[in-house]
Amino acid sequence: MSTRAGIVVTGTEVLTGRVADRNGPWVADRLFELGVELAHITICGDRASDIEAQLRFLAAEGVDLIVTTGGLGPTADDMTVEIVARFCGRELVLDAELEARIAAVLKSLMARYTGVDFDAVRAANRKQAMVPVGAQVLDPVGTAPGVVVPGKPTVLVLPGPPWELQAMWPAAMASDAVQQAIVGRTIYHQDTVRMFGLAESGLAETLREAERVVPGFADLEITTCLRRGELEMVTRYEPRSAGAYRQLMAVVRDRHGALVFSEDGSLVDDLVARLLAGRRIATAESCTAGLLAARLTDIAGSSAYVAGGVVAYANEAKVDLLGVDAALIDAHGAVSQEVAKAMADGALRRFDADTAVAITGIAGPGGGTADKPVGTVWFCVKLAEGTTVIRSLRLPGQRSDIRDRSTTVAMHLLRRTLLGEFGALEA
């Protein structure tokens, strides 16, 4: 791509890890869709000298566009506009009309809070109406306006709260200054392939073979990564390399066909959602304690097929709410094939569902034994039409990894079951 960009994420709370940055990745996606190559994301605290150093670094790297996020609030540690103005050699001036608009927003906002004197708040927000001379103002979504400062590089200053930044993005992209900055962009293709059950090393070997047999392989920019337990291969290429990509995929399918579950960027969540259309699913969760139900309902419209679920954390809950036979738990333990199956049966029955998923395992750090170490998880997917699929795995990582990974395993087991990949007599 001939147009490059950099993102400067400001905020001591982000730098120190107290708040996870959601803006860098989101802006990165938007830039890619535009055909703008993102070269760097830099994160620094609320320190003028560090923010300026990052702006200088990105300018020295020759980027055409710098997007900054955060530091537009009313507190003293919010200084991004001031620093960007200085970096761009422009004065700050008060935009009276903008100040009035911010005040209006605040009046309604203050209703939500207690213990705040409105005039004080308005004074605190006056600095948010100071804009660099010649910059284009982007209307505030919350109380903080954004600004676009034209130049080489052009600097786009956006607020920190993700929903404010995202709502402001279209106006920012529509601005003349941004349009001029990205005029040289070229659209690349990006194709994403997702695999489950394959080691990254196995794919690496396949790619080395492809390098030998696929003409034009060198023109494909391939990145692979493990993502929530799945293996993801993303390939970027110019339109002229479409043929090379097709041949690469032929090699990948030939080697790993059965493990490739998505070639169009769809997540397993999307695929499962489609397969659940017209069905009625219920969950029965122990160690994941609601994460699977929450994941299924992340998708808007999931109420059409999600009936609900039971978080049966205590054994009594498995018995009382899912009808698991207490004797089964005594005989085999709560983390067992038998209990997983009984939990799925109970979910089907109690929710009058036609599809059920049960998860019971040991997330740790405590509770592990020699024969059932931390990470041992049993899964059961059951369909009213008669299929029952049961699996167990020993998952690596910490408590949160094991819980999250369990939901991924369950989604894949659910997908394959709904696709009819298992016989009715699996269990």
Place this chain on the structure above:
Amino acid sequence: MSTRAGIVVTGTEVLTGRVADRNGPWVADRLFELGVELAHITICGDRASDIEAQLRFLAAEGVDLIVTTGGLGPTADDMTVEIVARFCGRELVLDAELEARIAAVLKSLMARYTGVDFDAVRAANRKQAMVPVGAQVLDPVGTAPGVVVPGKPTVLVLPGPPWELQAMWPAAMASDAVQQAIVGRTIYHQDTVRMFGLAESGLAETLREAERVVPGFADLEITTCLRRGELEMVTRYEPRSAGAYRQLMAVVRDRHGALVFSEDGSLVDDLVARLLAGRRIATAESCTAGLLAARLTDIAGSSAYVAGGVVAYANEAKVDLLGVDAALIDAHGAVSQEVAKAMADGALRRFDADTAVAITGIAGPGGGTADKPVGTVWFCVKLAEGTTVIRSLRLPGQRSDIRDRSTTVAMHLLRRTLLGEFGALEA
């Protein structure tokens, strides 16, 4: 602080936002605990020139220690060690003994996967045994070893998978090279205060007052941020400024006492966990669909007081599993004070619990109406001893924000109820 550090996060999957970086924030926390000031986190893709540019930038900024994460895998896009070696002007050599150790790890690992030829995998991993001359090797946790390259700056190269990086950290910190790099560090105090129900602007005004009345205020490095719906104030200061901090807190308590819920860094999750000791809690969730139960059980040992919960996404589930009167839903709608209360009643009863939390709301994007717009959420906390607390809010943001924010509101309502802040006749 007299010792500064920078973090270089590598990985196109991170730069492009396909994978959220968990390492930067984690390493940032560890560095702070050590008294090392983190100046910059930079993120770039798997491109040699960009990685090198970031290393040069951090070196030019005069940091004493650079920590890199990622790019230690077997695939061609994993090139961090090679680039760091070049940056530090050191040759790469094969560590045969290390190669043997990696092979051993792989043999056991391969058991988990299908469709992989072990020798191919081992070949793919040979490059992971190439280390810079004079560098200290950090034993692999997964298959990738880390390295510490002494110098100014010293470069610590760590793997990308968070659990591998975290397990390797102690050995890295114990290495002579790292110890020498951070010898000049000075310990700062850091105190965190958390508030709920206060606007950032209100706190900003309070801080301006403190600036006038607190001697030595200028020596306090204060950052404030909104975090999952809470307002967080973090203050860093040298030991000699402890008095100034005490006076600052007197001002904050005087202005916002009732809204300050934590002064020792505890999260509301921790406070609720302590208050639940000896109790038995159950949840009844509609729009959050398990997120609250999952949040309560994020904490190891929560099985001592979490019985479980019902995700009652469909109305029939509210009736069948929680015993909500269908007529109540018809009369007031599923998102109503009456249904929230009935859900909490059902959770108490069905789980034989003494504490119950119910959440029912409209997460959107669809389902909103004029009188119940998207973001409308009803909460009910009920204690067996007789207290019932009911609240409703209209939460801002998108579906995921509304769902997450709802769990935060529920945690605070639960905390205040368990503290007895509400009368028995609240509802």
